[in-house]
Amino acid sequence: MQEAPDLMTIVMLIIVNGVPATLQLTFFGLAAGFAIGLVLALMRVYGTKEMQWFATGYENTLRGIPLLVFIYIFVFGVPWVFWFVDAVSRPLFGVFFALGIRSGAYQSQIIRGAILSVGEGQVMAARALGMTAFQTQLYIVLPQAFKIALPSFANEYAVVIKDTSFAYSVGIFEILKVSRSVTAAWPALWVPSMLIVTVTYFVFTYPVTRYFGKKRKIHVSARGG
Amino acid sequence: MNKMEPVLRVRDVWKSYGDLEVLKGISFDVMESEVKVVFGPSGSGKSTLLRCINYLDPPDRGDVFLRGVRLGEKDTDINEMRARIGMVFQHFNLFAHLRAIDNVAIGPEKVLGLSKEDARQRAMAALEHVKMADWADHYPAQLSGGQQQRVGIARALAMEPDVILFDEPTSALDPELIGEVLQVMLDLAKEGTTMVVVTHEMGFARAVANEMIFIDGGVVVERGTPEHFFRGADSERVRQFLHKLEELYGKEREELRDVDGE
Numbered sequence: 001m002q003e004a005p006d007l008m009t010i011v012m013l014i015i016v017n018g019v020p021a022t023l024q025l026t027f028f029g030l031a032a033g034f035a036i037g038l039v040l041a042l043m044r045v046y047g048t049k050e051m052q053w054f055a056t057g058y059e060n061t062l063r064g065i066p067l068l069v070f071i072y073i074f075v076f077g078v079p080w081v082f083w084f085v086d087a088v089s090r091p092l093f094g095v096f097f098a099l100g101i102r103s104g105a106y107q108s109q110i111i112r113g114a115i116l117s118v119g120e121g122q123v124m125a126a127r128a129l130g131m132t133a134f135q136t137q138l139y140i141v142l143p144q145a146f147k148i149a150l151p152s153f154a155n156e157y158a159v160v161i162k163d164t165s166f167a168y169s170v171g172i173f174e175i176l177k178v179s180r181s182v183t184a185a186w187p188a189l190w191v192p193s194m195l196i197v198t199v200t201y202f203v204f205t206y207p208v209t210r211y212f213g214k215k216r217k218i219h220v221s222a223r224g225g
Numbered sequence: 226m227n228k229m230e231p232v233l234r235v236r237d238v239w240k241s242y243g244d245l246e247v248l249k250g251i252s253f254d255v256m257e258s259e260v261k262v263v264f265g266p267s268g269s270g271k272s273t274l275l276r277c278i279n280y281l282d283p284p285d286r287g288d289v290f291l292r293g294v295r296l297g298e299k300d301t302d303i304n305e306m307r308a309r310i311g312m313v314f315q316h317f318n319l320f321a322h323l324r325a326i327d328n329v330a331i332g333p334e335k336v337l338g339l340s341k342e343d344a345r346q347r348a349m350a351a352l353e354h355v356k357m358a359d360w361a362d363h364y365p366a367q368l369s370g371g372q373q374q375r376v377g378i379a380r381a382l383a384m385e386p387d388v389i390l391f392d393e394p395t396s397a398l399d400p401e402l403i404g405e406v407l408q409v410m411l412d413l414a415k416e417g418t419t420m421v422v423v424t425h426e427m428g429f430a431r432a433v434a435n436e437m438i439f440i441d442g443g444v445v446v447e448r449g450t451p452e453h454f455f456r457g458a459d460s461e462r463v464r465q466f467l468h469k470l471e472e473l474y475g476k477e478r479e480e481l482r483d484v485d486g487e
Contacts, residue, residue, distance in 0.1 A: 118321075121314065121316055121317075121318035122318055122319075122320055122321065124281055124314070124318060125312070125314060125318035125319070125320070125377075125380075126320070127281060127307065128279055128281060128307055128310075128311075128312040129307065129308065129331075129332040129336055129380070129384065130304040130305065130306075130307040130308030130309075130332070130336040130384070131304065131332075131335060131336055132304055135335055135336075139331060139335060140320055140322075143322055144320075144321060144322045147322065
């Protein structure tokens with residue numbers, strides 16, 4: 001048997017082999033979730049009855065099913081939906097997709113709440129100026145909504161980055177999987193490797209939630225419409 | 226442009242929300258440079274009327290014409306029409322994330338398609354007009370109510386609209402801030418701005434209104450010159466209302482008239 005690696009080596013293994021996949025999944029999962037969430041939120045706030053019904057249904061369904069179930073469905077159940085990528089990368093896409101559609105359900109609620117907090121008066125003022133509904137969103141509502149939603153987005157980031165650890169269960173080499181392969185070879189290193197995993201997740205979440213999580217001063221008029 | 230053609234023509238406008246009939250056939254014309262004051266008890270439909278005029282709340286029945294063009298017609302671009310109808314709100318409704326200058330410039334830039342530079346110049350001129358140029362870089366939350374409302378007026382002015390609608394522009398203001406806003410509005414009226422003003426500021430009405438319209442229960446109860454109303458309105462309802470206003474506001478606003486040397 002090989003000589004057991006020292007702690008620094010485990011740290012390097014995790015950073016070099018695990019962190020990239022974790023960050024990739026987090027980034028694309030959040031991005032997909034944002035796109036889905038934005039569309040759903042706009043449907044809920046401004047859409048027809050059918051659109052509202054659809055968006056609400058989507059949220060309730062996706063929030064009611066464990067992430068791991070979705071991961072299994074897309075990785076083992078219907079991997080062919082990712083026919084456009086080679087077979088080796090399909091599990092990664094499956095996890096990314098599961099993270100995205102689930103995060104979309106939560107981000108929809110975040111964005112919807114933020115849109116509603118901008119206030120009808122400003123929308124009315126924008127329309128009265130002759131802005132189209134689209135311009136009103138683009139220049140008036142969404143810039144404010146995103147600022148308002150920043151703490152919630154930070155929170156959602158923390159949720160998603162931690163949930164990327166589920167990718168371990170379908171054999172993707174992210175942080176957890178790398179450490180598990182270390183401990184599989186050297187069971188004695190279980191505690192230190194898990195400690196490193198814990199610290200790694202913490203390092204990637206805490207500063208972000210700490211920095212964006214605080215409600216920072218937003219220029220919201222006291223009387224504002 | 227035909228001087229005799231009304232800038233704004235409101236014809237038999239009806240509006241209801243569910244079972245509640247708010248407007249029951251309102252009609253009036255606004256000529257070039259005319260100042261029309263609309264007043265009446267709260268809940269009488271004044272604000273709804275203004276929102277019907279620029280189709281923020283399209284009327285159920287009746288027509289609104291801007292220089293002869295009917296709003297709500299299939300081939301009239303409603304956004305283009307709204308760009309020519311300014312609106313000033315009771316609660317200012319400034320864009321909270323934009324500085325005063327950008328609040329004013331965004332319409333000319335995004336709606337009228339002016340260059341960033343030109344839009345800024347126009348916005349600055351509008352802010353100067355309402356004596357807010359020194360506050361151009363402030364956010365709405367950093368301004369007093371009166372200052373916010375003046376920015377609101379500048380925002381409407383910068384679009385160079387055919388007519389400006391004022392929806393109780395001073396009723397959300399602390400008493401000591403009302404004067405500065407009324408002064409700006411008086412100046413605008415004297416410069417020949419075409420205005421429809423929903424207000425209870427009878428001093429303002431007396432000083433510059435060409436015609437006053439009393440609305441109650443969704444209909445025009447009485448209309449006439451300020452002279453006519455203050456000498457003694459025909460209907461008992463109007464006399465009562467004016468009496469109540471006087472009790473409420475007293476004569477404190479009388480000095481406005483004097484300043485302007487009526």
